[in-house]
């Protein structure tokens with residue numbers, strides 16, 4: 001498995017990524033997201049962790065970096081349905097922690113649907129704690145050792 005971190009993608013590549021992982025998300029990505037505007041936004045503002053195996057896409061994390069607050073926020077994490085339970089999610093997060101620690105970013109946050117029990121357990125195992133309720137979502141954060 002290859003994991004690449006700190007990747008910027010063109011809008012077209014983000015569109016392809018969202019389409020490829022559409023049915024692997026907890027809620028299909030196209031539900032509630034306009035792919036065209038969202039791809040533009042991610043292309044301009046987000047960095048990506050990409051997991052591949054011999055050119056086959058296994059998963060991705062999209063993340064934003066706030067350089068003023070040394071803080072990172074993850075709007076999307078998806079591992080392809082066919083690649084689950086092989087440590088892909090964990091390996092992507094390990095690579096991201098290292099990248100953030102190298103940049104002296106100590107705080108990582110994300111939101112998860114309250115009813116996404118599996119993802120909540122996954123993040124809890126990764127060391128994220130639930131800090132706030134935002135409607136049907138929970139804000140979770142992990143503080144990285146620097």
Ligand SMILES: CC(C)(COP(=O)(O)OP(=O)(O)OC[C@H]1O[C@@H](n2cnc3c(N)ncnc32)[C@H](O)[C@@H]1OP(=O)(O)O)[C@@H](O)C(=O)NCCC(=O)NCCS
Nearest residue numbers: 025026077078079084085086087088089090111112119122
């Ligand atoms: C949450 C998610 C990212 C986890 O990805 P994943 O790659 O399956 O996660 P991992 O493989 O690292 O860990 C999952 C399980 O595999 C196990 N595992 C890890 N490495 C393993 C390996 N080498 N061999 C076998 N099992 C392994 C872990 O112990 C864990 O066990 P569990 O079955 O008790 O949960 C994935 O389920 C997903 O994309 N879900 C849909 C989208 C989503 O909900 N995203 C979050 C919304 S914010």
